[in-house]
Amino acid sequence: MGTIMNHATYRTPAMDCPRIKDLGYSTSHHIHMYGEHFEIVSDPFPDGGGVAVDAITAKDSAKRRLRLPVAILVGLRDMFPKTA
Secondary structure (H helix, E strand, C coil): CCCCCCHHHHCCHHHHHHHHHHCCCCCCCEEEECCEEEEECCCCEEECCEEEEEEECCCCCCCEEEEECHHHHCCHHHHCCCCC
């Protein structure tokens, strides 16, 4: 029976943050996620076992923490090492 490896085994959220920032998820950028339009007010940062940014909306200027879908943004291929 094979062993299931998790994301933390090979990459940490801190390792994903620069790549996600390069994709445009950084301060002053705008994104559409979860059915809303957000202005990002922070660079990506580790949050629990994932990556998040702080953002605001036009309707509500209070900061909201958005967990980002790392598997989609970074890519599943980059999350796991190649097997022999």
